[in-house]
Amino acid sequence: MNVRKTYPSGDRTLAVLQGADFSISAGETVSIRGESGSGKSTLLNILAGLDRADSGELFWGAEAAHKLSLGELTARRGRFLGLVFQSYYLIPELDAFANVLMGARMIGGIGAAEKARAEALLKRVGLAERATHLPTQLSGGERQRVAVARALMNRPRVILADEPTGNLDERTGEEVISLLLEVCAEEQTALVLVTHNPGHAARCARHLLLQAGRFA
Amino acid sequence: MPWPVYLAFKQLFPSGRRVPFFTLISVAGVGLGVALMLVTMSVMGGFGHQIKKMIIDTQGEVQVKARVLLDQPAAAAVEKVLAASPDVQAFAPYASGMVMLEYQSRPAFPAIQGFDYAQMKKVVPLERYLTAGSLDNLDDDSIILSSLLARSLGVRVGDVVSLYSPLALERARQNELLLPRDVLVAGIFHVGHQQLDSSTVLCSLRLMQDLYGLEQRVHGYNVRLKPGADEYAAAAALNRQLPAAARALTWFEANADFQAVLAFERNMIFFLLTFIIVVAAFSITSSLLVTVVRKTREIGLLGAMGGRARHVAACFCVQGLFIGVAGTALGLAGGFALLHFRDDLVGFIARLTMGPEAFAKFYQFSSLPAHTLPLDVMIIIVFSVLASTIAGLIPAWRAAKLQPVEALRSE
Numbered sequence: 202m203n204v205r206k207t208y209p210s211g212d213r214t215l216a217v218l219q220g221a222d223f224s225i226s227a228g229e230t231v232s233i234r235g236e237s238g239s240g241k242s243t244l245l246n247i248l249a250g251l252d253r254a255d256s257g258e259l260f261w262g263a264e265a266a267h268k269l270s271l272g273e274l275t276a277r278r279g280r281f282l283g284l285v286f287q288s289y290y291l292i293p294e295l296d297a298f299a300n301v302l303m304g305a306r307m308i309g310g311i312g313a314a315e316k317a318r319a320e321a322l323l324k325r326v327g328l329a330e331r332a333t334h335l336p337t338q339l340s341g342g343e344r345q346r347v348a349v350a351r352a353l354m355n356r357p358r359v360i361l362a363d364e365p366t367g368n369l370d371e372r373t374g375e376e377v378i379s380l381l382l383e384v385c386a387e388e389q390t391a392l393v394l395v396t397h398n399p400g401h402a403a404r405c406a407r408h409l410l411l412q413a414g415r416f417a
Numbered sequence: 418m419p420w421p422v423y424l425a426f427k428q429l430f431p432s433g434r435r436v437p438f439f440t441l442i443s444v445a446g447v448g449l450g451v452a453l454m455l456v457t458m459s460v461m462g463g464f465g466h467q468i469k470k471m472i473i474d475t476q477g478e479v480q481v482k483a484r485v486l487l488d489q490p491a492a493a494a495v496e497k498v499l500a501a502s503p504d505v506q507a508f509a510p511y512a513s514g515m516v517m518l519e520y521q522s523r524p525a526f527p528a529i530q531g532f533d534y535a536q537m538k539k540v541v542p543l544e545r546y547l548t549a550g551s552l553d554n555l556d557d558d559s560i561i562l563s564s565l566l567a568r569s570l571g572v573r574v575g576d577v578v579s580l581y582s583p584l585a586l587e588r589a590r591q592n593e594l595l596l597p598r599d600v601l602v603a604g605i606f607h608v609g610h611q612q613l614d615s616s617t618v619l620c621s622l623r624l625m626q627d628l629y630g631l632e633q634r635v636h637g638y639n640v641r642l643k644p645g646a647d648e649y650a651a652a653a654a655l656n657r658q659l660p661a662a663a664r665a666l667t668w669f670e671a672n673a674d675f676q677a678v679l680a681f682e683r684n685m686i687f688f689l690l691t692f693i694i695v696v697a698a699f700s701i702t703s704s705l706l707v708t709v710v711r712k713t714r715e716i717g718l719l720g721a722m723g724g725r726a727r728h729v730a731a732c733f734c735v736q737g738l739f740i741g742v743a744g745t746a747l748g749l750a751g752g753f754a755l756l757h758f759r760d761d762l763v764g765f766i767a768r769l770t771m772g773p774e775a776f777a778k779f780y781q782f783s784s785l786p787a788h789t790l791p792l793d794v795m796i797i798i799v800f801s802v803l804a805s806t807i808a809g810l811i812p813a814w815r816a817a818k819l820q821p822v823e824a825l826r827s828e
Contacts, residue, residue: 246822249721251720251721251820251821251822251825252822272725272726275720275723275724275725276723276725277723278721278722278723279722279723279724280723284721284722286718286825288714290714290715290717290718290825292424292427292715292718293431293715294424294427294428294431295427295431299427303420303424303722304722304723306420306423307420307719307722307723307724307728308723335431
């Protein structure tokens with residue numbers, strides 16, 4: 202609520218977010234569009250607790266996240282949020298299955314239930330046959346599908362997707378967006394989709410346009 | 418398995434791929450350093466062990482030394498203590514000093530030790546070191562020369578040499594003339610110790626007492642302990658009972674200066690060799706730093722997924738630790754293998770260079786000694802693993818310092 206963020210730029214101060222208000226309900230899908238430099242990624246970083254706002258409030262559910270330390274935010278982030286990036290960011294030494302499972306591994310270890318969920322998610326994103334493939338052996342679209350499965354692994358309340366189709370061709374991008382929307386609906390997970398693509402944005406239930414650090 | 422450990426292993430041994438070159442080189446670097454340290458320290462230990470054995474063989478485990486001289490009553494008191502000691506197997510009196518030895522106008526100034534052969538052979542296996550002649554021929558008119566001394570003078574068994582005692586100087590002050598004593602060379606010995614082999618003369622106790630005018634007095638006793646007896650405890654026990662005129666010393670204390678030189682050499686070599694592992698550790702640091710830079714965005718991802726900075730740091734520390742453990746294990750295996758085949762290796766080098774006979778002649782050994790001390794192995798293990806782990810700390814610290822949002826943004 203009323204999030205403000207500035208960055209020093211030479212002798213000046215650049216106001217990237219100037220009182221942006223944003224909320225999302227359980228299971229809701231929201232798209233955020235805006236020109237380059239409009240503050241989309243900054244907002245997403247603040248929502249993810251990766252960056253601090255200069256002022257304003259951030260709530261993860263009922264919890265006042267803006268009052269938590271960065272360490273506390275890190276500890277809660279793995280359970281509350283799932284992140285999907287434009288460049289996939291899969292761990293190159295791990296195969297697809299291990300990449301999906303990594304999210305669970307990082308928040309408290311894995312057992313049979315976690316392995317079963319990772320298998321199910323890989324199956325759901327259509328990569329059951331490619332579970333043992335390394336990221337370098339997968340296409341861009343397949344890598345992003347693994348990233349989607351990884352983001353869902355810990356049953357997060359919200360998925361933040363930062364231009365997830367930016368590195369994909371149009372058809373593959375469509376497939377990934379469809380997949381994201383479908384699995385979020387199935388899992389009752391809210392989705393914040395940052396995109397330049399009006400077509401992809403239109404497929405979300407709510408559409409927001411960020412202009413000069415404020416929602417239009 | 419905690420995720421930092423899991424990820425560290427996966428980065429060292431990625432699924433479905435060959436072991437990365439970085440891992441192999443780092444492990445091999447540490448292994449090489451450990452193997453070299455183990456072999457060098459073991460060979461140094463081997464020489465030290467041989468020298469210890471030689472000293473004990475030629476002096477006994479304990480020496481009882483007179484503060485000046487032991488006259489007959491004092492010697493009797495010492496012998497009574499030695500005979501009553503439960504640790505002592507045998508003992509023999511000796512007298513020692515310096516003489517001038519002359520052969521065909523060539524002088525030498527060796528140390529001389531006189532002993533009672535009948536008693537001394539129970540203490541010191543002198544016959545083992547005799548290379549020419551016989552100890553049975555040793556009487557009050559004959560001597561045994563050390564090998565290098567005999568060689569430098571050109572003396573052989575059966576030659577006659579002249580001995581000049583310092584007593585001659587004392588007599589000269591009283592306007593008396595003491596003629597040199599002509600003695601027969603009855604044997605030549607070689608123990609493999611430069612100092613002893615280059616300037617030592619052995620003779621009967623009576624001859625030594627005559628040369629120095631000692632009458633019945635002696636300088637001390639060589640003592641052989643019973644098998645299993647501890648020389649330090651035995652010496653301490655003897656010192657509690659010996660008369661004030663005498664003091665028991667272990668073989669180590671009696672040769673403290675020489676042992677200090679040996680220990681210094683050994684420590685210096687160890688110190689210099691540690692740099693090999695330090696260099697290997699620097700290469701680990703360098704490689705892991707490159708990894709941190711290369712994986713900046715992955716490190717950012719780990720933070721974004723809920724990984725704490727200390728866990729990210731642990732991931733790189735574990736890699737350093739693993740390289741240290743694997744390299745140390747490899748180095749120990751390689752080092753022990755080298756030690757096992759050391760004689761074959763020395764033989765091979767000898768064949769390639771000067772030939773085995775010349776090698777044995779110049780270096781005075783045909784078999785390379787080795788004695789590995791468990792403490793040395795422990796020190797090498799701890800040092801190597803510690804250095805490798807510390808090497809992982811700098812990259813770990815760099816990785817932990819990265820803010821996820823900055824790292825994810827990096828190009």
